[in-house]
């Protein structure tokens with residue numbers, strides 16, 4: 487018990503380099519991304535220009551090792567970058583977040599040859615990579631995946647359908663999880679592959695129409711006899727489930743950071759509005775009920791940020807409770823983002839509800855942080871399991 491919930495192993499404090507990076511990305515986001523955010527939401531089109539901007543400024547290179555053209559940033563630094571982009575536009579922050587998510591198995595378990603083959607393109611932003619785990623029948627229950635990978639000579643042949651795959655329609659690489667041993671235990675049924683697309687048998691069969699993050703394409707993908715070389719398997723046969731779970735230890739803090747940035751953006755906008763808008767002859771911010779709302783929003787943002795940064799430090803330090811830290815920060819930050827953005831709409835009154843102002847978009851965008859990379863219920867399961875152990 488003490489090992490799981492006892493005193494933290496490490497403290498975090500942003501280094502000078504991280505502060506510089508944070509401020510640089512914040513400025514880039516204010517000047518170049520924020521002005522595009524409403525248009526990206528309205529058009530629901532993937533912002534290729536923002537992808538190019540992030541690539542040009544080496545933001546997409548952050549998660550990758552220097553030897554392959556990356557920056558070699560640690561988890562906290564990547565999360566600080568995601569936070570600053572999300573403060574302006576959540577859709578745009580997903581470009582970095584999903585680049586890190588999709589490549590996590592490759593970075594963890596890829597051979598030197600595999601890494602040398604794919605990472606330079608990913609670090610330079612020449613290619614995007616998607617993370618293909620979810621299926622129509624396998625959402626929260628990852629082990630229920632049905633997509634099959636059958637070995638045929640030097641290839642595996644993949645058949646199945648993936649659902650809700652972010653960037654599935656714009657990525658050149660898809661990290662796909664498929665069943666290689668149907669009779670094995672839940673933990674050993676899956677393997678992980680990198681599919682290079684387009685390729686015969688692969689098709690994007692649907693793009694979802696969504697409540698929020700509307701410029702981020704969410705694709706249904708069909709694999710109909712897709713041949714993937716055995717050399718594209720990441721790790722050993724049967725490693726897929728553990729690889730997916732380990733990936734979440736890095737990617738959930740990224741979603742928490744996205745939620746923190748989003749909430750920060752909503753707080754800043756609502757605060758500025760409360761200074762300007764006058765009713766009954768005074769600033770609305772001077773009504774106690776409005777000022778208390780803003781104070782609570784500030785407290786929630788700071789608490790979520792502190793936990794997220796702390797979780798990053800714990801995970802990077804090799805905490806044995808990494809899964810718990812990842813779930814704790816995603817749970818707290820996702821809920822904070824939903825509440826803070828909803829309250830930001832309240833501060834603006836009727837003006838919060840119309841698209842002349844960004845807070846209605848922020849509120850719609852916030853909801854996804856409670857759903858993807860494991861719903862808030864699944865985060866609670868992970869945390870409770872760390873506290874209680876598995877039931878007998």
Ligand SMILES: Cc1cc2nc3c(=O)[nH]c(=O)nc-3n(C[C@H](O)[C@H](O)[C@H](O)COP(=O)(O)OP(=O)(O)OC[C@H]3O[C@@H](n4cnc5c(N)ncnc54)[C@H](O)[C@@H]3O)c2cc1C
Nearest residue numbers: 617618619620625626650651652704857858859860861863
């Ligand atoms: C916009 C978007 C982008 C996404 N991007 C990706 C991506 O890039 N790659 C990818 O692989 N997936 C992606 N997903 C999938 C996402 O991770 C899943 O939607 C999510 O894990 C939930 O699965 P589900 O939708 O099937 O819901 P279900 O698993 O059907 O859950 C329905 C409800 O039941 C609850 N529930 C389920 N199991 C339990 C349980 N054991 N205990 C308590 N409650 C439970 C859930 O919390 C939820 O409230 C994306 C989804 C969306 C909407």
